[in-house]
Amino acid sequence: MSVATAxxxxxxxxxxxxxxxxxxxxxxxxxxxxxxxxAIFFLAPPYYMVVTALKTDGEMAKLxxxxxxxxxxxxxxxxxxxxxxxxxxxxxxxxxIVTVCVVAITMVVSVLAAFALGxxxxxxxxxxxxxxxxxxxxxxxxxxxxMFQIVKSIGLLxxxxxxxxxxxxxxxxxxxxxxxxxxQSIPKELDEAALIDGAGHMQMLLKIFIPVALxxxxxxxxxxxxxxxxxxxxPMAFLYxxxxxxxxxxxxxxxxxxxxxxxxxxxxxxLLAAAPPLVIYAFLMDYYIAGLTAGATKG
Amino acid sequence: xxxxxxxxxxxxxEKAVAKPNKMQKFLRQRSTIAFLMCLPLILxxxxxxxxxxxxxxxxxxxxxxxTRFIGLGNFTFLMSRDTFWQVVAQSTxxxxxxxxxxxxxxxxxxxxxxxxxxxxxxxxxxxxLVPWVIPLALSTLGWWWMFDPTNSAFNxxxxxxxxxxxxxxSDPYWARFSVILVNVWYGAPFFxxxxxxALKSVPEQLYEAASIDGASAWQKFIHxxxxxxxxxxxITVLFSLIVTFANxxxxxxxxxxxxxxxxxMFATYAFLLGxxxxxxxxxAATSLxxxxxxxxxAIFILRxxxxxxxxxx
Amino acid sequence: MADVSLxxxxxxxxxxxxxxxxxxxxxxxxxxxxxxxxxxxxxTTLRMIAGLEEITDGEIEIGGSVVNDLPPKDxxxxxxxxxxALYPHMTVAENMSFGLKLRKFPKxxxxxxxDNAARILDITELLERRPKxxxxxxxxxxxxxxxxxxxxxxxxxxxxxxxxxAKLRVQMRTEIKRVHQKVQTTTVYVTHDQVEAxxxxxxxxxxxxxxxxxxGTPNDLYHHPATRFVAxxxxxxxxxxxPATVESNGEALRVRLSDTLSFNIPESRAARYKPxxxxxxxxxxxxxxxxxxxxxxxGTGQEFNAxxxxxxxxxxxxxxxxxxxxxxxxxxxxxTAAGAANEQMALRANLDHMHLIDPATGLVL
Numbered sequence: 001m002s003v004a005t006a007x008x009x010x011x012x013x014x015x016x017x018x019x020x021x022x023x024x025x026x027x028x029x030x031x032x033x034x035x036x037x038x039a040i041f042f043l044a045p046p047y048y049m050v051v052t053a054l055k056t057d058g059e060m061a062k063l064x065x066x067x068x069x070x071x072x073x074x075x076x077x078x079x080x081x082x083x084x085x086x087x088x089x090x091x092x093x094x095x096x097i098v099t100v101c102v103v104a105i106t107m108v109v110s111v112l113a114a115f116a117l118g119x120x121x122x123x124x125x126x127x128x129x130x131x132x133x134x135x136x137x138x139x140x141x142x143x144x145x146x147m148f149q150i151v152k153s154i155g156l157l158x159x160x161x162x163x164x165x166x167x168x169x170x171x172x173x174x175x176x177x178x179x180x181x182x183x184q185s186i187p188k189e190l191d192e193a194a195l196i197d198g199a200g201h202m203q204m205l206l207k208i209f210i211p212v213a214l215x216x217x218x219x220x221x222x223x224x225x226x227x228x229x230x231x232x233x234x235p236m237a238f239l240y241x242x243x244x245x246x247x248x249x250x251x252x253x254x255x256x257x258x259x260x261x262x263x264x265x266x267x268x269x270x271l272l273a274a275a276p277p278l279v280i281y282a283f284l285m286d287y288y289i290a291g292l293t294a295g296a297t298k299g
Numbered sequence: 300x301x302x303x304x305x306x307x308x309x310x311x312x313e314k315a316v317a318k319p320n321k322m323q324k325f326l327r328q329r330s331t332i333a334f335l336m337c338l339p340l341i342l343x344x345x346x347x348x349x350x351x352x353x354x355x356x357x358x359x360x361x362x363x364x365x366t367r368f369i370g371l372g373n374f375t376f377l378m379s380r381d382t383f384w385q386v387v388a389q390s391t392x393x394x395x396x397x398x399x400x401x402x403x404x405x406x407x408x409x410x411x412x413x414x415x416x417x418x419x420x421x422x423x424x425x426x427x428l429v430p431w432v433i434p435l436a437l438s439t440l441g442w443w444w445m446f447d448p449t450n451s452a453f454n455x456x457x458x459x460x461x462x463x464x465x466x467x468x469s470d471p472y473w474a475r476f477s478v479i480l481v482n483v484w485y486g487a488p489f490f491x492x493x494x495x496x497a498l499k500s501v502p503e504q505l506y507e508a509a510s511i512d513g514a515s516a517w518q519k520f521i522h523x524x525x526x527x528x529x530x531x532x533x534i535t536v537l538f539s540l541i542v543t544f545a546n547x548x549x550x551x552x553x554x555x556x557x558x559x560x561x562x563x564m565f566a567t568y569a570f571l572l573g574x575x576x577x578x579x580x581x582x583a584a585t586s587l588x589x590x591x592x593x594x595x596x597a598i599f600i601l602r603x604x605x606x607x608x609x610x611x612x
Numbered sequence: 613m614a615d616v617s618l619x620x621x622x623x624x625x626x627x628x629x630x631x632x633x634x635x636x637x638x639x640x641x642x643x644x645x646x647x648x649x650x651x652x653x654x655x656t657t658l659r660m661i662a663g664l665e666e667i668t669d670g671e672i673e674i675g676g677s678v679v680n681d682l683p684p685k686d687x688x689x690x691x692x693x694x695x696x697a698l699y700p701h702m703t704v705a706e707n708m709s710f711g712l713k714l715r716k717f718p719k720x721x722x723x724x725x726x727d728n729a730a731r732i733l734d735i736t737e738l739l740e741r742r743p744k745x746x747x748x749x750x751x752x753x754x755x756x757x758x759x760x761x762x763x764x765x766x767x768x769x770x771x772x773x774x775x776x777x778a779k780l781r782v783q784m785r786t787e788i789k790r791v792h793q794k795v796q797t798t799t800v801y802v803t804h805d806q807v808e809a810x811x812x813x814x815x816x817x818x819x820x821x822x823x824x825x826x827x828g829t830p831n832d833l834y835h836h837p838a839t840r841f842v843a844x845x846x847x848x849x850x851x852x853x854x855p856a857t858v859e860s861n862g863e864a865l866r867v868r869l870s871d872t873l874s875f876n877i878p879e880s881r882a883a884r885y886k887p888x889x890x891x892x893x894x895x896x897x898x899x900x901x902x903x904x905x906x907x908x909x910x911g912t913g914q915e916f917n918a919x920x921x922x923x924x925x926x927x928x929x930x931x932x933x934x935x936x937x938x939x940x941x942x943x944x945x946x947x948t949a950a951g952a953a954n955e956q957m958a959l960r961a962n963l964d965h966m967h968l969i970d971p972a973t974g975l976v977l
Contacts, residue, residue: 031414035423038408042430042488048452049441060450066459067452113340122330128337130601135348137538137597139545141566142590143348145573145583146355150347169347176340189697192664193758197711198685201332207710211701230434232548233566237574248436252552263444270437281432285425288432292489293496 053078053268060264078264079272082255087242088269091250094160095229095273098246101164102228103221106171110220114179115205119191129180136173140233143169151238160244163235167228174227175220178294182216183209219291222284226277247273359584363577373584382560386568387588389475393564394544397482401543402536404483405490412491413498424495431488439552442481443468446553471561474554478562481549486542490535497531498524534603537596545589565589614675614688614765615640616661616798621670623656630656632822633670643792643799647809648819648845655770657819658802662768663687675765685714690759691768694775696751698743698758705730705739708757722761729760732794733787749780756788760795767792769801773808785811806846810834818842835965840894840974843967849899849931851967852941856895858888858968867895867968870937875914878963885968888977896967896976899931902943904950905958913960918943923953932957 059072156162446467454464547566556563573582616638623631631653646654659665663684730736810830826838837843868874918934930950951957
């Protein structure tokens, strides 16, 4: 906290314009200095993962050189081994199938519910809205053991379709919650105009609400995507054979054979597995952040 | 033009004459349609959240083979075990210390970013949020590699600076430190984003008015920034407490609870007992111990969010 | 196009009465303005005609058929909203044609109607823009265009000008009147601005506290208000009201405003006010009927002196404020004749335009 204050220009010292400007510039440089320190802390692990993935096994085994840098030349061997000699592509395919299905289910369910809850009051609607928020606060680690039993009883244990069934419990509540906020911010006159223009409930949703709340829809989709891409507890507990495994669990378990750690390949796998969320983040950062902050400020 | 209007206008009275029957009227009603639209969501919540929650309570009262009702036997068994109390202690230490440092780092970095010229803020914010974007299981794998005792990037750096290497994951106390460090690294950017959004929502005129009243930077922080952000800080902290307390990925991947069960959290311990050892009822009982703590935090969050909604709405 | 009639229409929200039994007949082509202070039930009435609010009791008829149970889209009405309610993701042309598309009009017909409406409103060059790229006045035109293309039985306007700045408001007012003269559609227009009501309406409906106070042409309301509320609401600055008593002075009548000031009631009114001799009444006179003493005034002007409190020059005239028996009054005088504040000035009251109001019932006598 002392950092924060030191870097804000103090209004106590204001004898001349020049010193005020000097104070400001000093504060700016201090801000940059500390930010760079934090950036090193935040970015060192991903940086080290990239460095490792691009190194030869030989350089890693030698233990002679500084591990933070590459001395023996950059290689894509680790990626080649990963893609040709492991089940990584199967994990990738499974994850894509699961994520696409979960995002689709989530959006249909939560947009419909948010439209109803945000616009058409009905008996119990406010209780339901509160219930949705509380459901969002239920962590996956609280219910994964009864879920195991439920998934097993309907025969979806060790099947990625079981993930399609259970992931919506993690995505739907939050997506519905933020969509309620977005829909409520649409002025009421807009639905009345549409009503007079002759739109029914479904036309109003499809032709007015969804297009107008598109930024919110994108934010919710990104959230559903990242949650279902990164989910770990459920696949860890419910999936055990490689042909059904998803990326997160597959990378940290199946790629490790016994106690042989092929770190280069592991890092290559982790990077590729993390790439889709990172790419989406890079291109849709504003929507990503809007979705992130919406939970605490909307509704 | 007039023709089309006439013909289409003349259909209106006919419709008015035809009285809809009761069923049609019921289906046409707004509240009925609204309820039908909510039905998929209600089904998901009831079948996949509420039912499992109650089923979990039932399950936790069975014996290992799930053949016999044993009442609170699993709970009393757990409470008689030292490991269980270690889990309680470690979960609490983990959650409290990780959330504290996440909140602190988040607050500091949010202020730092907020000090920058508007143009550069986006770039910095984008860079600092990267840990949050990488799926936690995968970045934890990266950390694990950095903690590796022989090839460790950290130990190499320490040794080249003249220090001894640290047994990051094999010494129980260093292992505790390590899992907390990873959690702080992962979660602090989330706080940064929340606080930055909150800082932006404080009206600039308040600071200008305070400047004219002669407030120093520190006084502005204490009397304007903190009160205006109090609610969002509370919401974020409580929310993070829940998520951190229930964390699974970091410990499961880096230490799987070891060494000597010193890093086990509720989630990993439940996983060990319920899935790995096949005693689902005991695992369910372990998970259920989290419930009261999570419920209290959830109630406070709900209050905070409602208040926040009133403040800005 | 069609007649609209409201018969004993009532609106209750839970137990709160928003509109109490309204009766209103609007013949074809008429431009009717509902005016009143906020919360008087005028918007609720409009929204009941539109079908956006359910009717608690009574009957609404559009074009000869009862529409009580019809949803808005089947009532064949078009509405212009205060905040325009343009669809932000559609171009101007798409906004205007949305209602026609939903009603499955042929493409050519839609285009013809949109082009025609755009020509009437002079927005042809804006058709491909989005609402965000338009100024307030342009948005208002588009909102009207959206109503015109539908060629509905009734236009409904809900305070359409209150989001515009003063200058634009006057301009758009003229525009709305011009459009109505061209398309001749029956129009119900809601506003809280009495100037808007007076300038636009064929007939004005003054509402207060969920009831209709008076229905009449603008001139009717101005010259022959039925209640104290209408007398005070129509006209700006508002009519002066002073507590007074009616005295008989032989055959003639006098109205006494204070111990020192009383006016002779014109003979033409004597018969009407005779029954009220000796009673407490409220005396009403518009500022424009309190003028300077010089000049061209004829009729039964009666002079009196007053000490001016405040003097407000407006350019073409000057407002002077003074007190009679503690009540503030306003007069409207020639700028050259106006005195200064705290000075005495001779004023003339034109009693031909006076009103007397029963303070108990609020009715004009």
